[in-house]
Amino acid sequence: MQVRNYDITFIIRPGLDQATIIALVEKIKDIIDKMGAKVSRERSSKGVQPLAYTIDRADTGIYYTIFFQVESSKNSSKVIDKIEQFCRVNINILRFLTIALTKHSLSYYKEQAKMDLIKKTKKT
Secondary structure, three states: OOOEEEEEEEEEOOOOOHHHHHHHHHHHHHHHHHOOOEEEEEEEOOOOEEEEEEEOOEEEEEEEEEEEEEOOHHHHHHHHHHHHHHHHHOOOEEEEEEEEEOHHHHHHHHHHHHHHHHHHHHHO
């Protein structure tokens, strides 16, 4: 069975408390798990970042990315549809984008993960 890799990046409305942000991210991860996919990695921006243009009267947002794996091509569209449906109706998510990762982008992200780990170990 072929494993397909995806990432979803979403922008969270600024001004939310930390508990609400964590609950929002956990809900998306829960949808991924319930649909039979596996969260492989997640990444957050360092706090509030400026947006390129105003979205729903917001000039800033919190970027968050979740990498996940789906084991079958039939199931992958169902998983993505369910996640994107949640993102569309949630008022705290300004924008989202789901991307299918190729082997080249996977190697790039693995290299980035190594660099992030090196930076973290140097700080401590």
